[in-house]
Amino acid sequence: MDTLDFSALKKNLKKDFSGFPEVKICVLGDAPTQLLVQALRGFGYNQKISYTILEADFDQIDRQLMDPASDVYAFNPDFIIVYNAQQKLQQKFYKKKRTEKESFASDFINHLEELFSSVNSNTSCRIIYLNFAESLDGVYGNYANNIDFSFLYQIRKINLELMNMAIKTGNLSICDISLLSSFLGKQVVFSPSLYINSNLTFSLDFLPVVVKNISDIILSAKGKFNKCIILDLDNTLWGGIIGDDGIENIQIGDLGIGKAFTELQYWVMQLKERGIIVCVCSKNNEEIAREPFEKHPDMVLRMEDISVFMANWETKADNIRAIQAILNIGFDSMVFLDDNPFEREFVKKEIPEITVPDLPEDPAEYLLYLQSLNLFEISALSAEDEKRTQQYQEDAKRTVIKKSFANEEEFLSSLEMISEVSAFNKFSTPRVAQLTQRSNQFNLRTIRYSESEVASLSQDPNAITLSYNLQDKYGQYGLISVVVLKKKTDRIVAIDTWLMSCRVLKRGMEKFVLNTIVAAAQKGGFEWIEGEYIPTAKNDMVADHYKSLGFEAMEKENHWQLNVGNYSKFEVYIQEVKA
Amino acid sequence: MEKNEVLALVNEVFIDALDNEDIKLTEATTANDVEEWDSLSHIQLIVAVEKKFKIRFTSGEIHGFKNVGDMCDAIIAKLG
Incomplete structure (x- = not known):
């Protein structure tokens, strides 16, 4: 401590x-x-x-x-x-x-x-x-x-x-x-x-x-907690240097002080099962670095446990930035473990938001020290948490595939995306509440709802609630977007909440969501949809959200409106299914 | 250790714990003479002095301190 x-x-x-x-x-x-x-x-x-x-x-x-x-x-x-x-x-x-x-x-x-x-x-x-x-x-x-x-x-x-x-x-x-x-x-x-x-x-x-x-x-x-642990390999996840010592001589299991590393790996495995994303960032030849994960009998962590595997000769900071680009989560929700004080200081200096524990010199002390820091406090858990590793592995695949398409549309339609749209219900309540509490970036008004508040919204006759699941040919994203509309007058409905997981950015999801919002407004007999952007330290990415979707600016700053009757549907590459 | 040395060290502790560079203690100084020295910061001062000299005051001693001089006497007695 x-x-x-x-x-x-x-x-x-x-x-x-x-x-x-x-x-x-x-x-x-x-x-x-x-x-x-x-x-x-x-x-x-x-x-x-x-x-x-x-x-x-x-x-x-x-x-x-x-x-x-x-x-x-x-x-x-x-x-x-x-x-x-x-x-x-x-x-x-x-x-x-x-x-x-x-x-x-x-x-x-x-x-x-x-x-x-x-x-x-x-x-x-x-x-x-x-x-x-x-x-x-x-x-x-x-x-x-x-x-x-x-x-x-x-x-x-x-x-x-x-x-x-x-x-x-x-x-x-x-x-x-x-x-x-x-x-x-x-x-x-x-x-x-x-x-x-x-x-x-x-x-x-x-x-x-x-x-x-x-x-x-x-x-x-308040939504600020760690979601990802990034691990160095040599002398952090096993004793010795894989490139020099070879797979049979690294210390893991019964060899040397291997027990220290085995127990650390068991702990990381527990974190992974809880929903923490596990990534690797190591200065190594990739093939050699993967070998213990694939072949060493005493390794606890295997390739399928690692969401993003970065082993190359770039700097650690660059590799962590690459991991961040794939995962699309904030640096302030990442923990980086490295035995080398020089690498730690370098990463701290380059990426000040990331948490970098100063590991003790003796690997035997790593685990107790890390446990004492309470790095992974959490205030709610959902079923989605446990599927996260797989989801991010799928993300990593998509990132690679995307490079092979000539244009965005071709890529998007190749994903074969399907979205299930439904009103809040008792099954989605925990996840909806969790998203309202966690989403900071793609969140227009950043209103936090507790589970009981979500439940009462779904009963409120003046509220229209929409939740969106998304899947594509690579796998499930799960529930990734939430919208709450509130009746303002008989003619006007206001967007109380619009948020989305950043994992599904650049899929045309926001256009798809707007199509469904307009449809819901039409069904409710509304003529106008009003949206508001409330700026926070983190939601800069949606500052021009309404503008880019064709809303007109209202007199009041950051207030926008859309005429339901004049709306022409956006072309999207997501097929809608009703729950 | 001489009493003036102890006093000088106690003075350092007070400056650090109360975050006030201007504190100048004498043996006769009491809580009334130092603005930040109230019943809450008193606890902090006792603990900081104990840490500085690696000693533990007894409850009787703590209660008996009328001024800084008393505290210094107790420290000297403990250091032996």
Whole structure:
């Protein structure tokens, strides 16, 4: 875990946050939270986020969350952080009679459920709840495991029940204090003297770790998370140099320190199965570099696990740019692993947005170090995630094939694209919500919808919802575009949301989508379609979207309109099928 | 270590932790004399001083500090 210093975070508070996007947060705790708030704001500077934080008065959790007219709800936060201190919990537990102790966790969880359901009926924001460090209370020794009325049993049960709650409710994130504490150790995360003298429940060295974890959750919920891991080969994925040592001498499996690399590969494989795109970027002869993936019996990763394989003598930065061009995802969602500090510095300098962990010198330390960084935080999963490797491999094929066609049209029609268009339904809801939360570039208004909001849109009589699946002869793209139209007047329908996955750019998909929007507007009896472009730091690519599709500019800046009656359909190379 | 050396090092810690180059401590300095020295930054100062000298104050010592001089005395006693 990279060490962050509380003082450094505090110094950030004096710096200039202007121009950073604002995120509104409420912090409620039953122990003092001032230092936590200072650290979080300070950490925001490192992440280029300006946290506006409403810190509730001490010990006001119930009072604030149960009252619909409270300051918290009036503040309209993006996130609510709730912190019950483990020390407080322990005191409460100790005060219980013996007969009440075995139901302590259930009572506590029931109360939290009440609180959170009140939150959900007053706001749609995400709750971040800090779970509890397990406590060595020394009352029953190991026998605490044998009885359900020990504090150990009850605190573990609370942590487990919190997970069950998080599974059930889509908008609850757990900041896993228990995990962080066991990683770092009680002696690091807690300082008895600071607790006794100043009622500080986390040590000053632990606070930065906690706020980093909270910030990971916030960023991932806001759509900023890593999607791809790019791997160097020699001494990163196996020990030794394949070009010099040959396939039989590289260290993987039982040879030398091969175990370090085998375990790293198993971890990467788990990431791949979760939906992280795995790519290779190595200075090597391609044929030689592929050999271990194809022939070495102890390799865990195989060619079919790698979405884009770049082994040549270009610079690493150029190869990473080539990978980016194929995948069409932001550099800020990529992680690059390389054992060579020179290559790391070079890539960091050339591509500042990419995450480049400073791997320890000893390969035995790679894995634990990488795991400690929490590089792959995520706030929702969909079925699409797991198919991603295959999808990007298909993309790589298309990129190669495209070069062999004389013109765009010929290429597009050769793809034999088919799109299924349907209104939102319960099967598409998670993916639709995920796309609204993740799409940053091809997104006209960047409105984020939660799953429950998507579900209610599909019931709204004044809304027309459209989702688009796409496939071609190389494979499935899955659900890649989302449109929400909202009735403005009897004559006018407005485009509330129009977004598309950047993977399907330059396929004529946007023209196809417009054809279907116009058809839907016609069916609803509307005469005009109005579109708006709301600029963000990332959606520059659609600044001229409406203009290029033939909309006329309205008086108000970034507002566009299209007359339904005068519309002539765009020619597209995508065949429509209705669900 | 001489008391004035300890004081000079403590002064460095205060300047860094409170992010104020102008802090000039004397043995008689109290929290009232330094603008940024409040109950929150006090925690930070104690931890920073402990790290600098690689010592741990007892709770009794922390409570007994009336001024910077007391803190320096406690540091000297611990360094032996």
